Structures are given as C-alpha cells and as structure tokens.
Amino acid sequence: MSVKSSVVTSILDQLSALGHKKVVYCSDPDTGLKAIIAIHDTTLGPALGGTRMWNYATETEALEDVLRLSRSMTYKAAITGLNLGGGKAVIIGDSRKGKSEAMMRSFGRFIKNLNGEFITAEDVGTTTKDMEYISMETTHVTGVPESIGGMGDPSPTTAKGIFLGMKACVKEVFGTDMMAGRSVVVQGIGNVGEHLVELLRKENVEVFISDINEERLHQVARKYKAKPVEADKIFGLDVDIYAPCALGATVNDKTIPKMKFAIIAGSANNQLADEQVHGALLLEKNILFAPDYLINAGGLINCYSELTGYGKKRTMQLTENIYDATRNVIKLSKADNIPTILAANRIVEQRIIDIKKIKSSY
Numbered sequence: 001m002s003v004k005s006s007v008v009t010s011i012l013d014q015l016s017a018l019g020h021k022k023v024v025y026c027s028d029p030d031t032g033l034k035a036i037i038a039i040h041d042t043t044l045g046p047a048l049g050g051t052r053m054w055n056y057a058t059e060t061e062a063l064e065d066v067l068r069l070s071r072s073m074t075y076k077a078a079i080t081g082l083n084l085g086g087g088k089a090v091i092i093g094d095s096r097k098g099k100s101e102a103m104m105r106s107f108g109r110f111i112k113n114l115n116g117e118f119i120t121a122e123d124v125g126t127t128t129k130d131m132e133y134i135s136m137e138t139t140h141v142t143g144v145p146e147s148i149g150g151m152g153d154p155s156p157t158t159a160k161g162i163f164l165g166m167k168a169c170v171k172e173v174f175g176t177d178m179m180a181g182r183s184v185v186v187q188g189i190g191n192v193g194e195h196l197v198e199l200l201r202k203e204n205v206e207v208f209i210s211d212i213n214e215e216r217l218h219q220v221a222r223k224y225k226a227k228p229v230e231a232d233k234i235f236g237l238d239v240d241i242y243a244p245c246a247l248g249a250t251v252n253d254k255t256i257p258k259m260k261f262a263i264i265a266g267s268a269n270n271q272l273a274d275e276q277v278h279g280a281l282l283l284e285k286n287i288l289f290a291p292d293y294l295i296n297a298g299g300l301i302n303c304y305s306e307l308t309g310y311g312k313k314r315t316m317q318l319t320e321n322i323y324d325a326t327r328n329v330i331k332l333s334k335a336d337n338i339p340t341i342l343a344a345n346r347i348v349e350q351r352i353i354d355i356k357k358i359k360s361s362y
C-alpha cells in the first residue's frame with residue numbers, strides 16, 4: 001500500500017513544529033493494541049511520560065494529544081531540575097472495556113524495543129496494575145504497585161507541590177506565606193484535589209470546593225469542613241486563590257473576565273487555553289499564575305525517585321524545591337514584565353540549551 005506523500009509531510013511537519021524527536025506507531029492486531037509513543041526531547045535524559053488510554057475519535061486527534069502532552073513532559077522535567085526528557089504514549093481504545101494483560105504486555109514489548117529512550121508510567125485510563133503487566137516485558141516503566149517496589153499513588157506528592165507553589169505565590173502577593181486566613185476554591189476534588197483540601201484546611205484556610213460528582217462533593221465537604229459551590233459559580237467567587245484540579249483550559253476568554261482571584265495555582269495540566277494570549281491577559285489583570293507544569297511536578301518526581309531508588313525523604317526534598325522554583329519564575333516574570341508561563345518556558349529552554357552544549361563536548 002502506498003502512503004500519500006502529503007500525509008508523511010504533515011506528520012513530519014507537526015514533529016518539527018513542536019521540536020519532537022521521534023514518534024512510534026505500535027500495532028498488534030492479536031491483542032487489539034493501537035498506540036502512539038511520542039518522544040519530544042532527550043537532551044536531559046530518557047523521555048519519561050505516562051501512557052494514556054482514551055477513546056480518541058480519530059488517529060489525528062490521538063497524535064495531536066500525544067505530541068502536546070510529550071512536549072509538556074520535557075518542560076516539567078526540565079524546570080524541576082530532573083535528568084529526564086519528555087515523552088508520552090497514548091493507547092487508542094476504551095479503558096473500561098478494551099484492556100487486557102496481553103495488550104499491556106504487547107505494549108511493554110514496544111517500549112522494550114526503544115532500549116530505554118522512553119520510560120512510561122500510569123496516566124488517565126491506565127493503572128498501577130497495567131504498569132505491572134508492562135514491567136513483565138520491560139524495566140522501562142515506573143508507577144508499579146508498592147508491593148513490587150513502586151512508590152505508590154503519586155497524588156499526595158503532587159498535592160504537596162501544589163500547596164508549596166501556592167504558598168510561594170501567596171508570599172509574592174500578600175507579603176507573607178502564612179496561609180491561615182486566605183481563601184481558596186478547589187475545582188475537582190479527586191485524588192489530588194482532596195489531598196490539597198486536607199493540606200489547606202490544616203492551615204486554617206477557608207476552602208470552597210466544586211466537583212461534578214455530587215456525592216463526593218458532599219462527602220469531602222463534610223470531612224474537611226469545606227464549602228461546596230456549584231460548578232458554574234466558581235469563576236465569579238470572591239476568593240484569593242483558584243486551584244484548578246480537574247480539567248485543562250479552564251483559564252480562557254470566557255472565564256478570565258469573571259475572575260476576582262489574586263492567584264491561580266492548581267494541578268490540572270495545560271490550564272491556560274492559550275499560553276501566549278491568556279498568560280498575557282492574566283498579567284494585565286494582575287492575577288498571578290503558578291505555571292501548572294512546575295507546581296504539579298510532584299507526580300513526576302515520584303516516578304523519578306522510583307527509577308533512581310531515592311526513597312521518600314529525597315522525594316520530599318525534591319518536591320520542596322517547587323517553592324523556590326516558583327519564586328524564581330515570579331522574579332523573572334516581574335523583572336522582564338512577562339507572563340509567568342513564558343518566564344518558566346524561558347528557564348526550561350535555557351537549561352536545555354546549556355546542557356546540550358556540555359553534552360556535545362567529549
């Protein structure tokens with residue numbers, strides 16, 4: 001079967017537009033596996049990124065997602081000071097019905113053939129059990145269950161990083177990083193959101209919460225004495241901090257005009273619908289944005305610790321660095337009057353350029 005040259009050109013154009021190194025298509029009709037692995041940059045180390053299983057409507061949609069997500073992983077690893085590059089994988093299919101041991105092990109063999117250039121972990125639609133299956137075929141996997149040497153659920157570490165990034169922003173805006181007396185609305189009280197609510201309530205922060213899962217909303221509200229709010233009321237709330245912990249792109253043309261927040265700091269990936277446009281709008285409105293890929297890096301730090309055998313103490317130390325890293329981003333943003341997201345990008349890109357240079361000398 002001949003491949004149309006226009007298709008080849010457009011995929012390769014997409015790779016070069018975002019600076020990707022490699023994309024691997026994986027197909028195994030015997031197990032139903034259809035997957036794409038994207039390796040964005042490996043200057044700092046092997047590309048690490050989760051495997052997402054999602055029922056994408058088209059292969060184009062899956063490719064776009066994996067390209068975008070793998071690039072974010074490069075930025076997340078680099079700003080956190082880890083020796084890791086960025087990658088991501090997507091498996092096309094319904095994670096509730098289409099998964100099997102054979103499929104995951106088949107996928108593990110594709111990862112094995114990359115000889116350590118890509119290391120995976122769990123993500124939306126995959127579990128620690130899936131990582132265990134992958135680990136039967138390759139050592140290039142993290143996020144396996146604690147019972148077989150993994151670090152377990154990364155959400156508490158992620159929540160800790162969010163809390164510290166938030167504190168760094170509070171210090172900037174209010175002159176002290178004491179959290180008592182501040183008010184926060186947490187959107188999405190899933191794994192990360194609930195841990196964040198717990199940390200905030202321990203510091204006597206007034207916490208508002210919202211979730212599409214009503215039962216969970218009321219359960220978490222009772223447990224931590226948090227105040228439930230309706231999903232569509234969040235953006236007009238008169239509180240100090242908005243913590244998006246559900247979905248990406250919630251900071252956009254529609255929501256920004258309603259915002260009275262002083263700070264945005266949460267765990268969701270890609271919170272700004274458009275980095276350039278909405279980063280600039282937030283700067284104009286004097287709303288301090290904590291770059292998502294920096295403050296939500298706790299999960300990645302957990303994976304890194306599992307790979308290196310660092311243990312819980314070192315994991316916590318690396319997570320605590322998020323406070324100073326956030327302060328540095330804010331400093332650069334103020335000095336050059338640029339949005340914090342662009343300041344963070346600049347720090348990442350400079351680190352990659354610097355390390356690339358030293359790696360080119362013998």
Ligand SMILES: NC(=O)c1ccc[n+]([C@@H]2O[C@H](COP(=O)([O-])OP(=O)(O)OC[C@H]3O[C@@H](n4cnc5c(N)ncnc54)[C@H](O)[C@@H]3O)[C@@H](O)[C@H]2O)c1
Nearest residue numbers: 154155158188189190191192211212245246267268296299
């Ligand atoms: N788990 C981690 O360690 C980690 C690390 C980095 C980034 N993140 C990101 O942080 C976010 C939260 O992760 P998680 O592991 O807690 O996920 P989760 O699935 O456990 O929780 C998400 C919660 O958001 C709720 N939700 C979905 N749509 C909503 C909406 N429109 N309004 C309000 N609530 C809504 C869901 O009902 C759920 O309770 C995700 O975007 C994830 O990609 C997570």
